[in-house]
Amino acid sequence: MNTLTLYPLSNYSFETKEPQPEEDPSVNARLQRLESDYHEHGMRRTVEGLLVVHEHGHPHVLLLQVANAFFKLPGDYLKPDESDLEGLQTRLHYRLGPASAEEGGESHKMLAEEKRGPGDWEISDLLAQWWRPNFESFMYPYIPAHISQPKEVKSMYLVQMPERQVLTVPRNMKLIALPLFELYDNSVRYGPSLAAIPHLLSKYNFIMS
Amino acid sequence: MNTLTLYPLSNYSFETKEPQPEEDPSVNARLQRLESDYHEHGMRRTVEGLLVVHEHGHPHVLLLQVANAFFKLPGDYLKPDESDLEGLQTRLHYRLGPASAEEGGESHKMLAEEKRGPGDWEISDLLAQWWRPNFESFMYPYIPAHISQPKEVKSMYLVQMPERQVLTVPRNMKLIALPLFELYDNSVRYGPSLAAIPHLLSKYNFIMS
Numbered sequence: 001m002n003t004l005t006l007y008p009l010s011n012y013s014f015e016t017k018e019p020q021p022e023e024d025p026s027v028n029a030r031l032q033r034l035e036s037d038y039h040e041h042g043m044r045r046t047v048e049g050l051l052v053v054h055e056h057g058h059p060h061v062l063l064l065q066v067a068n069a070f071f072k073l074p075g076d077y078l079k080p081d082e083s084d085l086e087g088l089q090t091r092l093h094y095r096l097g098p099a100s101a102e103e104g105g106e107s108h109k110m111l112a113e114e115k116r117g118p119g120d121w122e123i124s125d126l127l128a129q130w131w132r133p134n135f136e137s138f139m140y141p142y143i144p145a146h147i148s149q150p151k152e153v154k155s156m157y158l159v160q161m162p163e164r165q166v167l168t169v170p171r172n173m174k175l176i177a178l179p180l181f182e183l184y185d186n187s188v189r190y191g192p193s194l195a196a197i198p199h200l201l202s203k204y205n206f207i208m209s
Numbered sequence: 210m211n212t213l214t215l216y217p218l219s220n221y222s223f224e225t226k227e228p229q230p231e232e233d234p235s236v237n238a239r240l241q242r243l244e245s246d247y248h249e250h251g252m253r254r255t256v257e258g259l260l261v262v263h264e265h266g267h268p269h270v271l272l273l274q275v276a277n278a279f280f281k282l283p284g285d286y287l288k289p290d291e292s293d294l295e296g297l298q299t300r301l302h303y304r305l306g307p308a309s310a311e312e313g314g315e316s317h318k319m320l321a322e323e324k325r326g327p328g329d330w331e332i333s334d335l336l337a338q339w340w341r342p343n344f345e346s347f348m349y350p351y352i353p354a355h356i357s358q359p360k361e362v363k364s365m366y367l368v369q370m371p372e373r374q375v376l377t378v379p380r381n382m383k384l385i386a387l388p389l390f391e392l393y394d395n396s397v398r399y400g401p402s403l404a405a406i407p408h409l410l411s412k413y414n415f416i417m418s
Binding site for chain 1: 211266267268334335336337338339349350351353354388389390393394396401405407408410411412
């Protein structure tokens, strides 16, 4: 246990698909949607997947960079009745799985064994949870004192990558492999949640395949 | 899984025992001992225990404050042939277990069911590892690139506290319960390792008993 096998970045290949614009045009619009969803369905649950590879024996994390600006992990918020694991499967497939056939077969070069469906991601340990106490930007890795009804919980799951895979990235995003030493102690650039990833991974003994 | 039962701080009582001075008189002396030990035995392994309680429903971590100055978790480095779990049992017992009989029975008020031996700590998950690449103060929650022989690895284990316990603290130290919100984002005061504790605990669903 606490073992994670990492494959070299060069084992993975990357294709593109139709853009997936942000659902909300601004942070404010996003917080307003959160508030109206909250009144209808209660606390929002968001799930994210942490995909880890290695380059020259140092672990690298796969992050999406949106519009040359902010960074995020693949994932999204769930429908009220979705389970974490089912929902994360669907979101990873939507974000990084093959383009659908109607999009014109950009994935025609994909080998049969590298084709993956929405249930093929190997979701492993829960690594972290972040809570949003109010309809505001701040989140914390604990439920703050005197907060009985958080408005959102975001759960980060480790994903065990297969040995080889085609990752298909929406055209408005870049998929970037960042080394742990770049994220460490760098919440100014990546935010507190992504900057904590080196801590969350430190208990694993990596097998560099 | 990922569940941790916390009991109120008021369930625990505190006694004192003989001082346990630091083994090395200075940071430099400590690094010199590390270097000479390394040449004899190889990489040093250090183990620490994370003890968590709650106050008013918010998790608190038990830290030792030495000489009104720096903070540390209970634990120490191991002998070359000791296992992590066995060694941590011994170190927790030495640091926080009852005073030995020769010390004059300071623990005479202890109830029978609260007496604990060196094997009675319930050591749970490995939470984090920190590596020291050189004979210097800096440690990282990963093995830095191009470092093939770290000089020390420090492993932090979660300890499941019993419902009640007498903790016996050396007279040159204070045992302090710090809330997660005090540690969070506060590496200036507590150092990067202790400030990361809220991240490491965030995946647990706490049962406040």
